[in-house]
Amino acid sequence: MTRLELVEQIKQKQSFLCIGLDVDLTKIPTHLLELEDPIFEFNKQIIDATHQLAVAYKPNTAFYEAYGLKGWKSLEKTIDYLNENYPEIFTIADAKRGDIGNTSTMYAKAFFEDLDFDSVTVAPYMGSDSVEPFLAFNNKFTIMLALTSNKGGLDFQGLETEKDTLYKEVLKTSLTWKNNEQLMFVVGATKAEYFKGIRDIVPNHFLLVPGVGAQGGNLHDVCKYGLNDDVGLLINSSRGIIYAGNDENFATTAKEKALELQQEMKEILESK
Secondary structure (H helix, E strand, C coil): CHHHHHHHHHHCCCEEEEEECCCCCCCCCCCHHHHHCHHHHHHHHHHHHCCCCCCEEEEHHHHHHHHHHHHHHHHHHHHHHHHCCCCCCEEEEEECCCHHHHHHHHHHHHHHCCCCCCCCCCCCCCCCCHHHHCCCCCCEEEEEEEECCCCCCCCCCCEEEEEECCHHHHHHHHHCCCHHHHHEEEECHHHHHHHHHHHHHHCCEEECCEECCCCCCCHHHHHHHCCCCEECCEEEHHHHHHCCCCCCHHHHHHHHHHHHHHHHHHHHHHHC
């Protein structure tokens, strides 16, 4: 998928909603557990109910790897289902990979070629040669951790260097890497007050923003400083949508929650 195609989808749907498919078998409706592949069936129903409201889906691979080969098969079936039935949807493998160059190349092949995701999340701690192999794939995006929403996010990201705060140095350095136009960045919604400074460094790149909903992030605060001319935001909600209901109507309930967020986004875009 190209950036232009993503932007066009955002405009058509009046939405920049990303839904996280973080499937925990202890939380899904119990009637699904009787099926051969409850994880895929859960995802399929969520996707079918919400695809007109969302522009992206983000399976966190840990929730699939935890179930071994069966879980990985469920992930494979989920991405195949999305690509075959809703090719306009932007897909994100939330894997947070990053290693020496030849290993990163293999990670990139796994997610970009074998599974055919549009993007993958990566950790930049090992520097340019751990990220650039992901950036070598045409029409694929690498979503780099920048400022995360977890409690310990500032333990390292917030350290002051001689030049600037560390996460800002990471952002600036990444713009010197080959094919950096294919970068996106993870910025947590619970760090909304930092968005203005981040946009000063990366005014045109897309930001993937987790933390709206269950983690307490505020959509309007994020948009105040995070929006750019192409919208430039993918706002992720996982638990707040997919676990909104726990009975046989769970997908309908998820759609209602997704609609609430989409309508907020529509109002924000119209006012912009």
